[in-house]
Amino acid sequence: MIEAAERLVAGLPPAAAVWCSGLRKRYRRQTAVDDVSFTVGRGEVVGLLGPNGAGKTTCIKILLGLVRPDAGEVLLLGRPATDPYARTRVGYLPELFRYQPWLTATEVLALHVRLSGVPPRDQRVRPGRSPARDLREVLGQVGLADRAGDRVGAFSKGMQQRLGLAVALVARPELVVLDEPTSALDPLGRADVRDLLLGLREQGVAVLLNSHLIGEVERVCDRVVILDRGKVAASGTLDELLGRTEIRLRLTEVDAAATARMEALGRVRRDGDAYVVEAPADAVPGLVAELVGLGVRVHSVEPGRISLEERLLDILRGEE
Structure with a gap:
């Protein structure tokens, strides 16, 4: 497997921080991951979405070498995932973790720096800086x-989550893999993580984010991979996945002909006294003109876009 992955390195685009193809993993009679392929470019934030049991965490563990796949290839930062050097440049926050309660926050970071074998932050560039100061800066981040x-041991669950993020970032990784990073955080903490992820993207750091908080994913991710029953149900940029728009029309004197005209463009639903129509944005002027021609009184037109949560549910229900 290592030799096959090394042969693929030359053909990869230089921006690929994660490249995986045809991943499969089966636990006895249960198939956890089935022919999963996706990439994460450098400086790109990619969200991994799906219901519980979709295979998201198994995929992450395969990428990090914690689980051996039954089939498929994985490259991290242009090297086989089994290469220890590739893993030293990856920061990881698992969904479930626990640190030694008798250690201080600084001592936890120092321990993980020693385990990684990589000097913290930019100590290699500015040797006059002390390691302790570097660790304090990460905690401040x-x-x-x-x-x-x-x-x-005295930290709340939210503070533990923040410390886990610091551990993932302490060795200045080129790829950060986060499994439910905001699960224990309050709204302020989630906003801090969102700003942190956007800052990593600006620095050219690749981020693979697994989260059930779809609103957070929609705010920070460049692309999304949706898993369902171990397979890739859909993937693409947010514009590609959310390409459909919704038009909210407040109308009166709507007859069957007007309803049929709206339904010809896309799905129509009622929301209070408004009609919500799925239609391309460039079709709105023509629709309004035709409705007026049919005797409908148009009181307001409000454009919108289908949310990622609605699109996710559409995809998963379609799979079912």
Whole structure:
């Protein structure tokens, strides 16, 4: 498998931080991952979505070498995923984790720096800086600067989550894999993580994000991969997945002919006293003109776009 992956490196685009093809994993009678392929470019934030049991965490563990796939190839940062050097440049926040409660936040970071074998942050570029100062800066990045010397056992769940993010970032990774990074955070904490991810993207760091908070994914992700029953149900940019638009029309004197005209463009539903029509944006002027010609009184027209949550549900229900 290593030799096959190495032969593929030369043909990869230089921006690929993650490349996986044909991943399969079966646990006894249960197929967890079935022919999954996707990429994550450098400086790109990709969201991994799907219901519980869709295979998201298994995919992440395969990418990180924690689970051996039954079939498929994986490259991280242009190297086989089995290459230890590739993994030293990857930061990882697992969904479930626990740190030694007797250690302080700074000591937890220092321990993981030693385990990774990589100097923290930019210490290699500016050797005059002390490691302790670098660690404090990482804690400040996740909002724990004032708790650097406190023991982890006294941290709340949200503070533990912030510390996990700091551990994922401490060795200045080129790829960050986050499994439910905002699950224990309050709205302010989720906003901080959102800003952090956008900052990583600006620095050219690739991010693979697994989250059930679809609103957060929609705010930060460039592309989305939707898994269902171990397979890729859909993937693409948000514009590609959310290409359909919704038009909210407040109308009166609507007859059967007007309803049929709206239905000819797309799905129509009632929301209170409004008609919500799925239609391309460039079709709206013609629709309004035709409705007026049919005697409909048009009181307002409000454009909108289908949310990622609605699109996700459409895809999963279509699969069912």
